[in-house]
Amino acid sequence: MIIPTVPPACYLVLGAILFTIGVIGVLTRRNAIVVFMCIELMLNAVNVSFITLSRFLNSPHGVMFVFFVMAVAAAEAAVGLAIFVQLYRTRETINVDEINLMKW
Amino acid sequence: MLDYVWLVPLFPAVGFIINGLIGKRIDRRLVGWIGCSAIGLSFFFSILLFFELIQLPPASRHHEFEIFEWVVSGDFRTVIGYQVDPLSILMALVVSGVSFFIHIYSIGYMHGDPGYPRYFTYLNLFVFMMLNLVLANNFLLMFVGWEGVGLCSYLLIGFWFEKDSASNAGKKAFVVNRVGDFGFLLGIFLIFTSLGTLDFTEVFHKAPSLGVTLATTIAILLFIGAAGKSAQLPLYVWLPDAMEGPTPVSSLIHAATMVTAGVYMIARCNVLYSMAPIALTVVAVIGVATAIYAASIGLTQNDIKRVLAYSTISQLGYMFLGVGVGAYGAGMFHLMTHAFFKGLLFLGAGSVMHAMSGELDMRKMGGLRSKIPITFWTFVPATLAITGVPFFSGFFSKDEILWQAYSSSHGHFLLWAVGVIAAGMTSFYMFRLLFMTFFGQCRAPEEVKKHIHESPKVMTIPLGVLSVLSIIGGYVGIPHIFGGGFNKIGEFLAPVVGGHGEVAKGHAVFSLEKVAHAAEGGGATATAHGLQSASMEVILMAISVIVALIGFLIAYVFYIKRPNLPGIVAEKAKILYTVLINKYFVDEIYEFCFVDSLKAVGIALWKGFDDLVIDGAVNGVGQLTVGSSRVLRRIQTGFVQSYAFFMIIGGVIVVGYYVIRAILLR
Numbered sequence: 001m002i003i004p005t006v007p008p009a010c011y012l013v014l015g016a017i018l019f020t021i022g023v024i025g026v027l028t029r030r031n032a033i034v035v036f037m038c039i040e041l042m043l044n045a046v047n048v049s050f051i052t053l054s055r056f057l058n059s060p061h062g063v064m065f066v067f068f069v070m071a072v073a074a075a076e077a078a079v080g081l082a083i084f085v086q087l088y089r090t091r092e093t094i095n096v097d098e099i100n101l102m103k104w
Numbered sequence: 105m106l107d108y109v110w111l112v113p114l115f116p117a118v119g120f121i122i123n124g125l126i127g128k129r130i131d132r133r134l135v136g137w138i139g140c141s142a143i144g145l146s147f148f149f150s151i152l153l154f155f156e157l158i159q160l161p162p163a164s165r166h167h168e169f170e171i172f173e174w175v176v177s178g179d180f181r182t183v184i185g186y187q188v189d190p191l192s193i194l195m196a197l198v199v200s201g202v203s204f205f206i207h208i209y210s211i212g213y214m215h216g217d218p219g220y221p222r223y224f225t226y227l228n229l230f231v232f233m234m235l236n237l238v239l240a241n242n243f244l245l246m247f248v249g250w251e252g253v254g255l256c257s258y259l260l261i262g263f264w265f266e267k268d269s270a271s272n273a274g275k276k277a278f279v280v281n282r283v284g285d286f287g288f289l290l291g292i293f294l295i296f297t298s299l300g301t302l303d304f305t306e307v308f309h310k311a312p313s314l315g316v317t318l319a320t321t322i323a324i325l326l327f328i329g330a331a332g333k334s335a336q337l338p339l340y341v342w343l344p345d346a347m348e349g350p351t352p353v354s355s356l357i358h359a360a361t362m363v364t365a366g367v368y369m370i371a372r373c374n375v376l377y378s379m380a381p382i383a384l385t386v387v388a389v390i391g392v393a394t395a396i397y398a399a400s401i402g403l404t405q406n407d408i409k410r411v412l413a414y415s416t417i418s419q420l421g422y423m424f425l426g427v428g429v430g431a432y433g434a435g436m437f438h439l440m441t442h443a444f445f446k447g448l449l450f451l452g453a454g455s456v457m458h459a460m461s462g463e464l465d466m467r468k469m470g471g472l473r474s475k476i477p478i479t480f481w482t483f484v485p486a487t488l489a490i491t492g493v494p495f496f497s498g499f500f501s502k503d504e505i506l507w508q509a510y511s512s513s514h515g516h517f518l519l520w521a522v523g524v525i526a527a528g529m530t531s532f533y534m535f536r537l538l539f540m541t542f543f544g545q546c547r548a549p550e551e552v553k554k555h556i557h558e559s560p561k562v563m564t565i566p567l568g569v570l571s572v573l574s575i576i577g578g579y580v581g582i583p584h585i586f587g588g589g590f591n592k593i594g595e596f597l598a599p600v601v602g603g604h605g606e607v608a609k610g611h612a613v614f615s616l617e618k619v620a621h622a623a624e625g626g627g628a629t630a631t632a633h634g635l636q637s638a639s640m641e642v643i644l645m646a647i648s649v650i651v652a653l654i655g656f657l658i659a660y661v662f663y664i665k666r667p668n669l670p671g672i673v674a675e676k677a678k679i680l681y682t683v684l685i686n687k688y689f690v691d692e693i694y695e696f697c698f699v700d701s702l703k704a705v706g707i708a709l710w711k712g713f714d715d716l717v718i719d720g721a722v723n724g725v726g727q728l729t730v731g732s733s734r735v736l737r738r739i740q741t742g743f744v745q746s747y748a749f750f751m752i753i754g755g756v757i758v759v760g761y762y763v764i765r766a767i768l769l770r
Contacts, residue, residue, distance in 0.1 A: 026748055035745075100742030 011052035018045035032084050032094040043073050105156045106167040109186045109239060111149045112196055115142040116232035120225055127221030136211040139224035143207050143231055147200035154193050162599050165190055168241050182302055187241035191600040194436060195238035195368050198443045202360045203231045205566035209451050210352040212563035219263060230256035234361050238368060243292045243302040253362045254281045260357060261349040273345035280342040284332015291325030308375040316380060323376050323383030330366025334420050337394045341694060343417055347409040351454030354409060359416045360447035364439045367423040371432040374601050378430060384514050388428025392522045395421030399529035404684040407464045408453050411537050416446055418526060422505050425523055429515040431508035432601035433594040437581045438501035444577045445489040445498055448570035452483040455559045456541060461552050471546035475556045478564045480542050482571040487538050489574040491531040492652045497578030502527065503645050504581060510644060524648050531655025539663035
């Protein structure tokens with residue numbers, strides 16, 4: 001069975017598409033959980049690009065970065081979800097457009 | 105022994121420190137004791153030094169004692185050092201002696217004043233500074249004393265600072281003195297830049313190397329300082345107002361000692377002045393102008409202390425006339441006798457005020473002769489002395505000055521004539537004061553009348569001592585025509601003031617020498633001239649006595665015989681009277697010319713520069729920050745998504761830039 005070779009550009013385009021979806025999600029969605037998931041999507045889009053380039057450049061650095069990103073993302077998820085829980089307890093909402101305390 | 109000169113200013117300094125630090129907490133009698141004994145010790149040591157000094161031969165009567173190096177910077181070297189020579193010891197004696205009696209008097213006069221410790225603190229500080237001024241061996245230390253007495257004068261004029269007029273008078277004295285001090289300081293600078301030293305001995309030793317122009321400039325700058333401190337035209341305006349201070353202060357500072365500092369300074373710098381005939385003429389003319397000007401104002405004043413203040417200005421004018429014609433010894437002689445009789449006159453006026461419950465207006469006095477006899481009988485010799493009645497102290501010193509004004513090589517007939525007219529005025533206003541205060545009917549209100557009483561002994565004893573000095577003080581300088589060799593003071597001062605000022609040999613001889621020079625050895629003619637000159641001196645003396653007598657007679661007719669006459673005369677010469685009683689409107693003119701315009705400049709700078717430019721710049725920076733942040737903070741909406749949006753825009757721009765660049769560069 002021949003595994004057809006997929007050109008690297010396809011992986012990079014996939015990463016770009018995923019990243020753009022993530023960005024649009026971050027900018028447009030109101031539910032904080034969804035925004036958060038979109039951020040995860042962006043991170044993973046970057047991971048795809050890292051792996052691709054690591055593979056094609058024959059360099060282990062990209063792979064190592066991916067592990068870092070995943071570890072940070074996991075930690076970030078824990079902190080982020082904790083913030084949302086607290087936010088919900090005080091403001092009774094997790095809609096980001098109703099949360100505007102971060103200003104003068 | 106002469107090395108102990110530093111003890112003289114030390115005691116007042118100690119008194120100042122003790123009274124200044126703990127004066128409020130210790131017994132009042134102790135405060136007075138400390139104040140007086142400090143000055144007493146100082147006086148005692150001055151006397152010791154004096155006797156030490158006169159045992160030396162005249163030529164070697166000069167001793168300097170350096171305590172420590174004060175300022176050393178490059179070529180500039182100044183020490184804290186005192187010098188003892190006839191001139192400084194004479195001043196030290198007069199200052200510490202007169203201060204001593206005035207301190208004792210003050211115990212009685214200031215009795216019951218809440219500021220009693222403060223008063224003695226300031227007074228001791230004053231004496232310390234004054235002794236520094238007269239004993240200093242260099243210009244800088246002299247200047248320290250000069251400023252120090254100015255400070256004490258300010259503090260003591262404004263002693264009753266809760267009174268507006270007193271604090272204003274203090275400020276006026278300080279500001280007017282600044283004008284003079286400015287000139288004095290410039291003179292000192294000029295001396296340093298041209299001679300490289302401020303030490304008296306060195307300066308006067310090197311002085312001949314100065315050009316006449318430079319010497320004249322220095323001399324005139326120094327004289328500006330003297331005119332400020334010694335209340336000469338046109339800087340005299342502060343002295344009449346200085347009468348707001350306690351009367352013993354007027355007596356000590358504004359009659360006997362501080363105001364004579366200018367005369368002392370010129371006598372000290374006689375080498376410089378003798379090199380600069382123009383400067384001498386300026387001094388003499390200003391002096392005689394001040395003498396007649398102030399005397400004419402004194403004719404009409406009704407405030408007892410103000411009459412005496414104008415009289416002081418006038419007498420200071422005489423002293424400047426004396427030093428201005430090169431007769432430094434005569435000027436110093438008058439300074440000494442004036443310290444006695446004018447100090448006494450002020451103390452007498454203080455005693456009168458004490459009796460009259462603080463009344464100053466002579467129109468409300470009268471008939472006090474029998475009520476306060478001691479004050480009266482001490483007041484009389486002082487009056488006789490100042491008016492130049494023969495054989496009282498003022499007669500000798502004033503006639504010495506007038507004679508020198510006429511006969512000295514720097515003198516002129518006009519200087520003498522104006523001086524004699526001023527002497528006549530002096531006689532009139534002093535007898536007017538005497539008659540209005542002590543003779544006739546008592547014009548005081550009934551309440552005041554009941555309280556009239558003689559002053560306590562602590563006040564009358566100093567009066568007695570000073571009245572004795574006023575009578576005999578002149579006998580140290582008896583003119584030649586009454587028998588040669590008795591002009592002790594001229595002889596004593598000759599080593600310092602020397603030169604043309606040498607009056608020791610008697611006036612006739614002095615003129616004789618001058619004529620002998622011209623005659624080139626024509627001995628017989630010279631003697632004849634000498635005799636002529638002696639008879640001239642007698643004639644001039646007689647004229648000035650007659651003028652004084654006329655002044656007395658007019659005062660007698662005006663205020664004893666026909667008391668309604670002054671009013672009629674005032675009515676007849678209305679314009680003149682108005683001008684005189686308003687002191688030639690000089691205060692108003694100064695107010696208009698200098699005070700108002702300076703105020704206007706100050707206000708313009710305050711409103712225009714300070715408020716607009718300085719404050720504007722500071723507030724402007726603040727407002728710019730506030731205003732710009734007010735606009736910029738609108739970007740901070742608080743919505744996380746908008747922040748993320750801007751971040752992404754930024755990211756897109758950065759990436760887009762590189763992409764486009766890459767495309768273009770390909």
